[in-house]
Each structure stands twice: as structure tokens, then as C-alpha cells.
Amino acid sequence: MNISRILRCAFLILIIFIVNTTDTNAQFLDKLKKRVDQAEKVLDGKGSSLGKDQIANGLKEALDSGVSTAVETLSAPNGYLGSQYKILIPEDAQKVVSKVKHVPGFENIERDLVQKMNEGAEIAAKKATPIFKEAILSMSFDDAMNILTGEDDAATGYLKNKSYEKLYKEFMPVIVSSLDEVNARDYWRSVVNVYNSLPLVKDVNPELDDHVNKSALNGMFSLIEKKEEGIRNNADQRSTKLLKDVFVKQD
16 A cells, blocks of 8 residues: 555545534435545556556546537527527626617617627637647546546546636637627627716616636536536446446446
8 A cells, every 4th residue: 555545545544534523415415425435446557457548548438438529519509599608798888788778770689799709709719729729638647546536527627627727718819700790799889889878877888708707617518517417327328438437437
């Protein structure tokens, strides 16, 4: 038994002891014991001949599957607009919309703006794959172990931690370009100009770029998380032999 294994097991046993003595959450205790059993199986190699590389590759494959599903789904026509991840008008822009929609020519402002924002996000989503791939390829065996024996969203959490900041920075010019491609920012500027010309209103200039960027990324990670949960909890969603071999350990 190596030192890292001793420390991990000791830490988990300590948590179990604390939960047992307080006896406040039996469901959490059962789940935690299950995670300890999973860790022991992987560390001992019981019931499997999988090596470290195979375990890590299995987790990478699961993440790759989630990313592919998210990108293909959300970058399709109406991928965002027709889904539960639809991007809505930001809160600070609602007062602009509520006023301007009564101005002739802007009756459909909310519908038109939502459509343009979502179309822009769908175009930008196509650019996400290389950044996700880079984060997936950098996964170590320790990362894979933590993911395999972690919560149902552990892989998504790892991917978000590794890639969100870079995705945000690299998405921003793409979002801007995509919004311009569907004329969303010019349309929004015309709306704001009309609002600022109305009597008894204070001039505003809410921006769409940051809102669309964050909403697009949050939707993408939510869809990846949904795919991860499916692979973990539904054997039918493990589409390759490697996925079946790796995730059978946590069943």
C-alpha cells in the first residue's frame, strides 16, 4: 500500500467516523461508504485488469462524449433557442425592452432580440471544441481517479475549472463577431438609442456581449453535466467497451 493510498483512505475513514458519531445524515454516510469502496477497487485493481492509462483514457472518452454532444446540439440551428438553455434578455436590459416595445416598429423587440442572441451563441458554440480538447488531454491519472470516485458532476467540474476562463476569453471575440453576423448589436444599439430619447428616462447602455457569453457557456457546461450523469448512472449510455469497463467500477 503506497503513501498516497494510505492518506486517501485515512481521510475517508475519518470523515465516515465523524458522520457516524454525529449520525445526522444516513444517506450521505451510505454514499460516502460507496465512494470508499469504489476507491479501493480502483486502487487494488480488484475485478479489473485496467491500467492507469486505460482508466484515464476512459474518463477522457466520457468527457469527449459529453463535449461532442453539447457542441453538436447547441451549435445546430435553434440549438440554444429551442432548448432549455435558451438565452433570455439580461435583467438590466428588461426596463429598456419594456419601454421601447410600445414604440412603433419595436413591438417585437423581445422576440427579435432573443432570437438574435441565441443565433449568435449557436455560431460561437462551433468554436468551443479545440479548447475543451486541450483541457481533456491535460488530464492526469490523479485527476481521473478523483473524477471516477467523485460526484456525478466531477468530470464536468474538472473541465469547467480547467477551461472556463480560457473559453470565456476566446469566446468573447467570437460572440461579438457572431452577434454582429446576425446584426444583434446594431439592433440593440438602435433600441437603446430609442429608449434614451424617451422623456423622463435616465440614459442607459447595457451591453449584450458579456451576458450572451456567460449564458452560452453555462448552457454548454449544463449539457455536458447532463451527459456525464447519464454515463455514470445508465449503462446503456456507455457507448464503447472502454466506457463500460471503466464505469462498471462505480456501479
